[in-house]
Amino acid sequence: MPRHPKPALLAVDLDGTLLDPRGQPHAKDLRALRALSKAGIPVSILTGRLYSGTRATVDALDISGPVGCVDGSHVVDTSTHTTVFHHGIRGKDARTLREGMAKSGPATFLFARDTVVHDDAGDPYLSYVSTWSTDLRRARRVVEHELWEAEDGVTAVVAVGTSEQIGEAVETIRASLADVAQVAMFPLRRSKGTWGMVVRAAGGTKGTALTWLAKHHGISMSQTVCVGDWLNDLAMFAVAGRSFAMGQAPDNVKRAATGVLEETNEVGGGIAKVVERVFGLRVDAA
Numbered sequence: 001m002p003r004h005p006k007p008a009l010l011a012v013d014l015d016g017t018l019l020d021p022r023g024q025p026h027a028k029d030l031r032a033l034r035a036l037s038k039a040g041i042p043v044s045i046l047t048g049r050l051y052s053g054t055r056a057t058v059d060a061l062d063i064s065g066p067v068g069c070v071d072g073s074h075v076v077d078t079s080t081h082t083t084v085f086h087h088g089i090r091g092k093d094a095r096t097l098r099e100g101m102a103k104s105g106p107a108t109f110l111f112a113r114d115t116v117v118h119d120d121a122g123d124p125y126l127s128y129v130s131t132w133s134t135d136l137r138r139a140r141r142v143v144e145h146e147l148w149e150a151e152d153g154v155t156a157v158v159a160v161g162t163s164e165q166i167g168e169a170v171e172t173i174r175a176s177l178a179d180v181a182q183v184a185m186f187p188l189r190r191s192k193g194t195w196g197m198v199v200r201a202a203g204g205t206k207g208t209a210l211t212w213l214a215k216h217h218g219i220s221m222s223q224t225v226c227v228g229d230w231l232n233d234l235a236m237f238a239v240a241g242r243s244f245a246m247g248q249a250p251d252n253v254k255r256a257a258t259g260v261l262e263e264t265n266e267v268g269g270g271i272a273k274v275v276e277r278v279f280g281l282r283v284d285a286a
Contacts, residue, residue, distance in 0.1 A: 008217070012044075013046060016265045017227055029268055033061050034061060037063070039281060045069075054067060065216075066212075071235075073200050090152075090153035100173055104161075105161070108159050113152070122160075125160045182200055183199045221240065221241060227246070227261075228253070244257055244270070245257035
């Protein structure tokens with residue numbers, strides 16, 4: 001049986017991992033993470049959410065170190081709630097992105113300054129997007145909103161629509177912004193036949209954020225441990241010393257992890273199991 005370096009940091013995803021389908025953290029996992037932090041092991045969050053949508057969990061865990069939001073595009077110091085670094089799409093590139101979204105026509109959500117901007121076309125999908133931020137703003141047309149010109153740039157754009165709409169948007173972005181933006185499209189788990197897309201600035205992933213966290217805490221990558229459940233977690237699985245996929249994760253995510261948990265986000269307890277087995281810290285069920 002291979003011997004692993006002593007683990008020295010645990011990073012966890014939120015939706016589908018620490019949080020249940022209603023967006024609430026599982027009590028046993030919360031206790032495990034608090035106990036680990038109390039034992040002197042850094043605990044961090046790496047999530048697709050904006051910081052405003054992450055803050056409640058930060059407070060529940062009483063985390064005082066940095067966390068990675070928007071899949072590593074925005075790292076925030078939770079002790080001061082200020083930005084450590086931010087990857088944004090700015091200026092001419094942001095305008096090109098805006099034009100591409102207007103042309104392809106899917107429901108578009110603009111993520112900037114910890115805010116999500118939407119218009120009427122996004123209403124059917126608000127339950128999907130609203131988990132990512134507590135600051136939702138309605139616009140007459142999202143493609144005309146002033147935050148496309150935000151000084152620190154567009155943090156992300158999320159779009160939802162038909163496979164044809166999303167496919168056209170992806171092709172346009174890859175052709176015009178290949179050097180500055182990364183884009184991914186995927187079927188929505190909650191709405192059969194509907195596709196989603198996420199666009200972010202190139203250079204930031206959960207993997208780069210985990211690498212930064214390891215350097216920040218003065219440990220090697222081999223000492224990092226992470227838990228996740230979805231495609232955006234693959235980047236951190238690729239660089240972590242040990243990685244664990246939740247029980248409901250897709251097969252390709254499970255194959256990329258060094259371990260697969262039986263627990264799902266429905267029942268919880270997967271993170272607590274990692275804390276016990278990997279870090280040797282047992283958490284009572286009560």
